[in-house]
Amino acid sequence: MENSNSYSPYSSSSVDSTKPSPSESSVNLSLSLTFPSTSSQRETSQDWPPIKPRLRDTLKSLRLRQRGYNTALFVKVYMEGVPIGRKLDLSTFSGYKSLLENLSHMFDTSVICGTRDSKNHVLTYQDKDGDWMMVGDIPWDMFLETVRRLKITRPERC
Amino acid sequence: MNYFPDEVIEHVFDFVTSHKDRNSISLVCKSWFKIERYSRQNVFIGNCYSISPERLLRRFPCFKSLTLKGKPHFADFNLVPHGWGGFVQPWIEALARSRVGLEELRLKRMVVTDEGLELLSRSFVNFKSLVLVSCEGFSTDGLASIASNCRHLRDLDLQENEIDDHRGQWLSCFPETYTSLVTLNFACLEGETNLVALERLVARSPNLRSLKLNRAVPLDALARLMACAPQIVDLGVGSYEDEQDSESCLKLQAAIRKCTSLRSLSGFLEAAPHCLSAFHPVCHNLTSLNLSYAAEIHGSHLIKLIEHCKKLQRLWILDSIGDKGLEVVASTCKELQELRVFPTDLHGGGNTAVTEDGLVAISAGCPKLHSILYFCQQMTNAALITVARNCPNFIRFRLCILEPHKPDHVTSQPLDEGFGAIVQACKNLKRLSVSGLLTDQVFLYIGMFATQLEMLSIAFAGDTDKGMLYVLNGCKKMRKLEIRDSPFGDAALLADVNKYETMRSLWMSSCEVTLGGCKRLARKAPWLNVEIINENDNNRMEENGYEGRQKVDNKLYLYRTVVGTRVDAPPFVWIL
Numbered sequence: 021m022e023n024s025n026s027y028s029p030y031s032s033s034s035v036d037s038t039k040p041s042p043s044e045s046s047v048n049l050s051l052s053l054t055f056p057s058t059s060s061q062r063e064t065s066q067d068w069p070p071i072k073p074r075l076r077d078t079l080k081s082l083r084l085r086q087r088g089y090n091t092a093l094f095v096k097v098y099m100e101g102v103p104i105g106r107k108l109d110l111s112t113f114s115g116y117k118s119l120l121e122n123l124s125h126m127f128d129t130s131v132i133c134g135t136r137d138s139k140n141h142v143l144t145y146q147d148k149d150g151d152w153m154m155v156g157d158i159p160w161d162m163f164l165e166t167v168r169r170l171k172i173t174r175p176e177r178c
Numbered sequence: 179m180n181y182f183p184d185e186v187i188e189h190v191f192d193f194v195t196s197h198k199d200r201n202s203i204s205l206v207c208k209s210w211f212k213i214e215r216y217s218r219q220n221v222f223i224g225n226c227y228s229i230s231p232e233r234l235l236r237r238f239p240c241f242k243s244l245t246l247k248g249k250p251h252f253a254d255f256n257l258v259p260h261g262w263g264g265f266v267q268p269w270i271e272a273l274a275r276s277r278v279g280l281e282e283l284r285l286k287r288m289v290v291t292d293e294g295l296e297l298l299s300r301s302f303v304n305f306k307s308l309v310l311v312s313c314e315g316f317s318t319d320g321l322a323s324i325a326s327n328c329r330h331l332r333d334l335d336l337q338e339n340e341i342d343d344h345r346g347q348w349l350s351c352f353p354e355t356y357t358s359l360v361t362l363n364f365a366c367l368e369g370e371t372n373l374v375a376l377e378r379l380v381a382r383s384p385n386l387r388s389l390k391l392n393r394a395v396p397l398d399a400l401a402r403l404m405a406c407a408p409q410i411v412d413l414g415v416g417s418y419e420d421e422q423d424s425e426s427c428l429k430l431q432a433a434i435r436k437c438t439s440l441r442s443l444s445g446f447l448e449a450a451p452h453c454l455s456a457f458h459p460v461c462h463n464l465t466s467l468n469l470s471y472a473a474e475i476h477g478s479h480l481i482k483l484i485e486h487c488k489k490l491q492r493l494w495i496l497d498s499i500g501d502k503g504l505e506v507v508a509s510t511c512k513e514l515q516e517l518r519v520f521p522t523d524l525h526g527g528g529n530t531a532v533t534e535d536g537l538v539a540i541s542a543g544c545p546k547l548h549s550i551l552y553f554c555q556q557m558t559n560a561a562l563i564t565v566a567r568n569c570p571n572f573i574r575f576r577l578c579i580l581e582p583h584k585p586d587h588v589t590s591q592p593l594d595e596g597f598g599a600i601v602q603a604c605k606n607l608k609r610l611s612v613s614g615l616l617t618d619q620v621f622l623y624i625g626m627f628a629t630q631l632e633m634l635s636i637a638f639a640g641d642t643d644k645g646m647l648y649v650l651n652g653c654k655k656m657r658k659l660e661i662r663d664s665p666f667g668d669a670a671l672l673a674d675v676n677k678y679e680t681m682r683s684l685w686m687s688s689c690e691v692t693l694g695g696c697k698r699l700a701r702k703a704p705w706l707n708v709e710i711i712n713e714n715d716n717n718r719m720e721e722n723g724y725e726g727r728q729k730v731d732n733k734l735y736l737y738r739t740v741v742g743t744r745v746d747a748p749p750f751v752w753i754l
Contacts, residue, residue: 066256069521069553069580070637072312073256074338074366075470079524082473 097170099127099141110167115160119143123172131172141172184209188217197222216240223247224657224682226264226288227707230741231272242281243307244273248288250685250735251635252660254312257687257733259713261748264288268746274301282307282333289313295320299327307333307361317342318367325351333361335388343369350375359383363390365414365445373399381406390414393447398426404433412466413437414445418453431456444468444494451475454483461486465513468494470520477531481506491546494518497531497553504536508543515546521553521580534561541568549574556587557614562596566603575600576611582638582663585615592616598623601631611635621645625652633658646670650677660685668695671734675703683737691734699736700754707743708736710752 066076098105106126113119116133123131123143130140133156143155147166155163155170191214194200204214220243223229248264266288273280280302290313298305305328318341324334325348349372352359359379364371371394380386380403388411391400395416404410434440440460446453449472464487469480473496480495481503490511497519499507507514517540519532534557540547541564548571557579577597585592593614601607601624608630612620616639624631625648632655640646646666649659650673659681667690678684693710700708711733743753 068255068582068637069524069578070252070255070635071520071524071553072254072338073340075520076524078471078473079522082522083524 093164095167095169097123097126097172099129099172100174108170110164116156116163119155123170127172129172141174144171144173145169146171184213187213191217195220219243220282221245225737225739226266226269227744228682228737228739228741231269233741235272235276235278239276239278242279243284244269244280244282245284245286246288247286250287250660250683251658252662252685252687253287257662259711259750262711262751263744263746263748265746266290267294270294270298270301274298278302279304281305282309284309284311285313286311287313289315290320292316292320292323296323296327299323304330306330307335309333309335309337310339311337312339314340318344318346318348318369321364322346322348322351325349326353329353329356330358331356332358332385334359335361335363336366337363339366341367343367345369347372347375349379352379354382357382358385360385361388361412362386363388363414365390365392365416365447367392367394370394377402377406383407384409386410388412388442390445391416393417396426397424397430401426401430401433404430404437408433408436409439410437411439412442412444413440415443415449415453416445416447418446418449427453427456431459435459438463440464442466442468446472446475449475451479454479457483458486462488465489466492468492470494470496470518472496473498473522477503485510487511489513492516494520496520496522498522500531501533501536501539504532505539505543508539511544513546514540514544516549517544517547518551519553520551521578524580531555534558537561538564538568541565544569546571548572551576551578551611553578553580555580556584557593557596558586558588559591559593559596559599560586560588562593563599566596566599570603571606572600572604573606574609575604575607576609576635577613578611579614582613583615592619594619594623598627601627606630609633611637612639613637617641618645618648621648625649628653630655632656634660636661636664638663640664640666643667643670643673647673650674654680656680657682659683661687661689663688665690667691668698671695672699672702675699678703678706678736679738681738683735685733685735687733689734696734697754705738705740706736707739708734708754709747710734710754712750712752 093110094107095110096105097108108122108126110119113122120131120133120143131143132140133143134154144152145155145163146152146168148168152171187210191200191203194203197220200214200218204211215237216239218238218241221234221238221241222245223234224247226246226248246266246269248266249258249262252258253262264287266285274297281304283298290310295316308324308331321334324331371392373395376395377399380389386407386409389403389407390412391403391414393416397418400415400418404413434456437460441463443457443464443466446469451474454475461483467484467487467490469475475498477498477500480499484490484493484503484507488510491513493507493511493514493516495518499519504519507517519536522531532552532554534554537552537554538561547569550572554577557577586596594617597612597616597620601610607628610624610628610631610633612635618641621640621644624634631653634649634653634656643666645664646661647670649656650670666686671686671691672695696708696710700706747753
């Protein structure tokens, strides 16, 4: 099984002109989707690799979540009654549990979500509509998209 | 056999179930043709445009089950624009008008509507089984019709469809008296699920064997469902995000232990890493495991699960399992027949999760392996030659190297020799997908050795028309040929026009065929539908006079048909 074609399209000296290379797509009259060569173009290719849409979406959202780890999401946090607030990077938390643990530690008190309690401070947030809401009702990812600032309220206020 | 009355011959034919065999017996003589057509129970139509419903009913007046496929395979990868075709409505209408006692309808890549589902549900009293795979165009309202009206429904199996979820109450449309459910798969629904209705339905379905939930079914509901369906054989887990050791988790573990019939596990659409361990007690019985959507689970957890799965025959997994994980599979799963390894990193970020080593390990460790789909970043001829030697029994071999034109990463040679070894060793190979750097040589090997090949997928491969000609001339049993981004042109397309009558279809996109060439083909072969899918506004192509030399802007799809040009093509599809 002797291979008679000994060349490599990757060397600059011998380029096989009949092979459709990505850079030829501008010369071609064809406007079809040839595989893009730059990584930014690769991001938008919807038909390669050959996987089904559902898997493609799953991987895309996974990648966004992973990439989100690198983009900080700082929000202001106030404790009711305390004029000076703190700033917190929400992207460092994996979910509500770790957020509450961190806030409890930061403000040296017990901070919880949701249920009214005479002992614990309850965490609320201001969403992108400007409304103040209880933390914990919506999925974490959705919360990250809508949260603008946090407030730790005194229990009876809720 | 001529001395037997028809009833006896018919009884003998009852034992012949495969479509191919029944097609063969119908060709023996007129008498057998007649007996066969009246007794055919299951009809399979691989291309819905190859025949019309009227002709189907004329030939087979008494069938009970119909399988229809619409769009070409590459539609799965966004290559066929919305609206292309594959409408099931005319079929349902024709069947409803006839006297066929339809009991089962299986559709793949077709457009289904709520009206169609409503008509289906009202027209066939004994309707039992609806299987929709990769379909679109309908909503949960259509499912509500099916649930309300099909008294004898056994299977409602929705696999990877695009369904408009109205978050309605379709599950509560099953009457309280309805107890015959066997299969319920709604994993592809994106919206909320009425958990109360679902639990009541499962509780009153003693024959339920297969239950696949969507992501809106949380852990505590899953625990309750499994507790009232311990007879379950096939389970698709929806959402699994609870904290470890929560009460729901414990309840679930208790319920799972009672499911001694469980053989198939899938889903984990939103899964926390620790959740797999709850299923360890039933792993030793599992024959099928699909973790291809569990993108958040790390390889180490996957490996821990698989170590318990000694009887596994089918495994679908993500490449996060790594070569090390595949070595565990190779040493644990000696019964493995089918393996699919999907990519997690679509952008070639250098993360070499699985390589040729994993593939070689599997081939060495799993003697019963006959089907593989493997996505990877790199491959070598040496590895493929070893795989071919280890596994001469492949029926399906699909290798997708993520970067097009990528050569053997050790020798920088094309992968012709590796794939050549595969086709030479695997004498029963029916399906092949090739990738990586490939010259015309690989197609010479395929044409020479792949005598049983029925489906071939080519992407970014070959040098000249000779490549495609080797395949068309050599593979006598070819049925479906799909090619993208490869330098094959009019000469290859037109060399043997009669070949296409022996095939179901040919797809060529981003190749070198021209509009003129396609027109010549259409003229030479009136028994073919030659379609050009043209997504850009190129109606001016002909006016400019470039027609003959203009490359086909997008896609060529041709298929044999006995009913001529279809009438439902959208404006962007030119039928030549």
